[in-house]
Amino acid sequence: MSISQNLVYIKKTLPKEVTLVAVSKTKPVSDLQEAYDAGQRIFGENKIQEMVEKYDVLPKDISWHMIGHLQSNKVKYMAHFVDLIHGVDKFSTLKEINKQAKKNDRIINCLLQLKIAEEDSKFGLSKEEILNILNSDDYSSLQNINVVGLMGMASFVEDESQIKQEFSSLKTFYEELKPTQPQFNTISMGMSGDYELAIEQGSNMVRVGSAIFGNRNYNK
Numbered sequence: 001m002s003i004s005q006n007l008v009y010i011k012k013t014l015p016k017e018v019t020l021v022a023v024s025k026t027k028p029v030s031d032l033q034e035a036y037d038a039g040q041r042i043f044g045e046n047k048i049q050e051m052v053e054k055y056d057v058l059p060k061d062i063s064w065h066m067i068g069h070l071q072s073n074k075v076k077y078m079a080h081f082v083d084l085i086h087g088v089d090k091f092s093t094l095k096e097i098n099k100q101a102k103k104n105d106r107i108i109n110c111l112l113q114l115k116i117a118e119e120d121s122k123f124g125l126s127k128e129e130i131l132n133i134l135n136s137d138d139y140s141s142l143q144n145i146n147v148v149g150l151m152g153m154a155s156f157v158e159d160e161s162q163i164k165q166e167f168s169s170l171k172t173f174y175e176e177l178k179p180t181q182p183q184f185n186t187i188s189m190g191m192s193g194d195y196e197l198a199i200e201q202g203s204n205m206v207r208v209g210s211a212i213f214g215n216r217n218y219n220k
């Protein structure tokens with residue numbers, strides 16, 4: 001199926017309240033343009049440089065999401081346009097985003113990444129670390145960021161009950177935080193292989209790449 005057909009198909013299966021981020025990392029601008037022409041306006045990239053290059057040439061009404069692991073020293077290159085940064089897993093990164101947002105006279109939306117997978121390879125903060133950040137004086141002084149929710153990635157395993165349990169632990173933690181974080185509105189979880197499970201467990205933002213654009217070829 002073509003990119004536009006994939007998009008139409010996926011959109012049809014998503015509940016209204018779930019936002020679709022089209023993950024276009026490694027894909028050429030022509031693929032993003034095809035998705036754009038089919039109505040998609042939110043794109044996710046995992047490398048800042050690549051996102052900047054695509055931002056420069058594509059229509060300006062696209063909302064760009066950074067979903068990858070962040071290098072603080074590169075935040076400045078996207079601070080003038082990025083709409084949501086999903087994978088914040090260090091307080092120092094949050095401070096750098098705040099600094100660069102301020103320079104651009106913006107407020108940048110961020111999600112804190114909660115580590116829900118058992119795999120050591122996955123990035124993310126523990127619940128305790130997230131609580132420490134949200135309750136710190138340092139955090140309340142950051143005027144140019146808005147932490148609007150949580151992001152998580154489940155383990156790459158066959159066992160659906162494990163994936164469900166991991167997503168559900170994120171949702172539960174989100175609900176625990178919500179009373180003291182009225183600005184929270186986003187639960188980013190679910191990818192091509194598990195977004196349906198994620199939605200069942202309460203996700204309202206899915207990050208779907210290969211199911212839209214086809215498999216990625218990293219050896220090009």
Ligand SMILES: *Cc1c(COP(=O)(O)O)cnc(C)c1O
Pocket residue numbers: 023025046067068153190191192193207208209210211
């Ligand atoms: C690549 C990526 C995705 C999309 O993965 P697919 O399996 O291709 O849908 C989602 N989230 C993050 C953080 C990613 O790096």
